[in-house]
Amino acid sequence: MTVRSLAAADSGISTMQTMIDTIGNNLANSNTNGYKATTAQFEDVLTEQLTPASAPSPGLASTNPSAIGAGAQVSAITTNFSEGATVQTGSPTDSAIQGNGFYVVQQGGQTYYTRDGNFQLDSNGNLATASGGLVQGWAPGAPTTGPTGPLTIPSSLVIAPQESANVTLGGNLPAGTPTTSPVTTTTTLFDAQGNEVPVTMTFTPTGTANQWSMQASVGSSNLFTSPVTLQFSPGGQLQQVNGATVTGQTTLATTAALPSGYQWNETHINFILPAPGSNGAVTQYASAQSVNVATQDGYTSGTLESFAIGQTGAITGTFSNGQSQLLGTIALADFANQGGLADLGNLQYQPTAASGVAKVGAAGTNGLGSLLGGALEQSNVDVGTELTSLIEAQTAYQADTKVVSTTQTVLQALVNNA
Numbered sequence: 001m002t003v004r005s006l007a008a009a010d011s012g013i014s015t016m017q018t019m020i021d022t023i024g025n026n027l028a029n030s031n032t033n034g035y036k037a038t039t040a041q042f043e044d045v046l047t048e049q050l051t052p053a054s055a056p057s058p059g060l061a062s063t064n065p066s067a068i069g070a071g072a073q074v075s076a077i078t079t080n081f082s083e084g085a086t087v088q089t090g091s092p093t094d095s096a097i098q099g100n101g102f103y104v105v106q107q108g109g110q111t112y113y114t115r116d117g118n119f120q121l122d123s124n125g126n127l128a129t130a131s132g133g134l135v136q137g138w139a140p141g142a143p144t145t146g147p148t149g150p151l152t153i154p155s156s157l158v159i160a161p162q163e164s165a166n167v168t169l170g171g172n173l174p175a176g177t178p179t180t181s182p183v184t185t186t187t188t189l190f191d192a193q194g195n196e197v198p199v200t201m202t203f204t205p206t207g208t209a210n211q212w213s214m215q216a217s218v219g220s221s222n223l224f225t226s227p228v229t230l231q232f233s234p235g236g237q238l239q240q241v242n243g244a245t246v247t248g249q250t251t252l253a254t255t256a257a258l259p260s261g262y263q264w265n266e267t268h269i270n271f272i273l274p275a276p277g278s279n280g281a282v283t284q285y286a287s288a289q290s291v292n293v294a295t296q297d298g299y300t301s302g303t304l305e306s307f308a309i310g311q312t313g314a315i316t317g318t319f320s321n322g323q324s325q326l327l328g329t330i331a332l333a334d335f336a337n338q339g340g341l342a343d344l345g346n347l348q349y350q351p352t353a354a355s356g357v358a359k360v361g362a363a364g365t366n367g368l369g370s371l372l373g374g375a376l377e378q379s380n381v382d383v384g385t386e387l388t389s390l391i392e393a394q395t396a397y398q399a400d401t402k403v404v405s406t407t408q409t410v411l412q413a414l415v416n417n418a
Contacts, residue, residue, distance in 0.1 A: 004070060008045075009403035011071030015042050016397040018074050023390045026381045034116030034347050035379040036079050037386075043075040081338045084380035086372055093119040093127065095309045096377040099369020101332035102349065104148060104360060105133035112348040113333055113341070113358065118376055125154040127315075127330075131346055137313065140326040144362040151315065151328040157304040159319045161194025163265055164298025168272045170280040171291035173203055173212060175236060181205070187293035189269070191262040194300035199223075203230075203291060210234065210284060216271065221259035223269065228252055230273075232284040237276040248275045299323055309373030313363040332368045333358040 019040040029035040053065040086096045095117035097103070102113035112133060119135055122128050127135040127150075136148040173183060182204040189197040198219075203212045206229070213227035231240035241250050250273040258264045274281040280294055302321030309315055313330035335341060340354025351358055363371045 008071035009400040012400035019393040030381040041076040045070040096375040101368040104136040107133035116347040127151040137330045163192040164189035167296045170294035190298035218259040223254040225255040311370040
């Protein structure tokens with residue numbers, strides 16, 4: 001009996017040591033971004049049956065079985081995958097998962113999964129973990145249901161220019177006594193190589209009530225063979241264009257050859273007049289002149305200035321020409337049983353037969369969480385809980401050592417009385 005008590009106490013000391021080890025590791029990683037706390041779980045060791053159970057019989061009641069345990073053992077070390085708090089860092093390469101999911105990383109030919117979004121750009125522009133793993137995702141335009149690959153954001157990335165093809169007008173032409181004074185406004189368009197093309201819009205009263213002629217020119221070159229006639233209603237809304245009744249948006253394609261000295265792919269430029277009464281339509285009210293080019297779709301070339309990670313994992317770059325462009329999309333993965341993942345250390349996990357295979361997709365789809373750019377997920381270790389558990393483990397450890405010393409005293413008494 002005394003030998004059994006020694007074995008049981010020894011197993012208790014061993015299991016409590018494992019619990020203390022686990023708590024110590026949690027506390028050591030209480031400030032490790034993306035770390036997930038672990039907990040030691042225990043079970044009793046195979047017991048010895050002293051007396052079996054018996055069924056009732058005439059004159060006798062049933063008896064319960066009696067057994068004695070042989071100690072405790074560690075049944076599992078479980079991982080708490082609950083979400084940690086997020087902290088803003090302001091770094092464009094940082095990203096925090098809000099909800100379910102893991103980043104997909106390839107390193108040394110192996111695929112790993114992590115919650116740590118403390119990324120950086122290497123010398124080749126690859127988005128990578130601090131340990132050198134390549135963050136996986138999809139290139140711009142690639143379907144997020146297809147294979148993933150490394151994400152690259154070259155610092156020297158240049159966006160190609162786009163030729164101006166569509167110009168939208170808006171604003172007000174002043175109403176009042178017809179005069180011969182034209183109204184002009186200027187804008188800058190772009191040719192196929194991104195060269196700036198200065199365009200002057202001239203609106204001239206024709207002498208007919210509520211009627212103007214419109215011409216666009218580049219230097220001495222007119223873009224319309226004949227000026228466009230704009231007729232407004234007495235209420236100030238655009239009524240006719242070149243004598244045709246306006247029922248909605250009007251698109252006017254330039255009729256003259258585009259000016260030489262520039263590089264053109266297009267053969268004409270569309271000048272768009274929004275539908276009368278719509279927001280931003282060209283009007284004729286008794287107020288100041290404000291007619292202008294509201295929008296145009298051309299731009300010069302530009303170099304990458306900054307980028308940001310969005311909720312869906314989309315990495316959007318902002319260029320020196322004011323344009324934005326998708327640079328790639330970060331992939332996430334989830335598992336049927338996250339607790340079945342193998343912890344490899346370095347904040348990396350690998351799937352096992354217990355976890356199931358990775359289900360890869362874009363953030364915000366199929367139960368995957370969203371991403372918060374410029375932020376990191378902190379450790380989910382609760383220091384207060386860990387310190388409480390540490391006291392419990394220490395108390396149990398000391399109690400088991402007391403069993404050992406008591407058993408030693410009993411055995412010594414037996415030896416002395418032998």
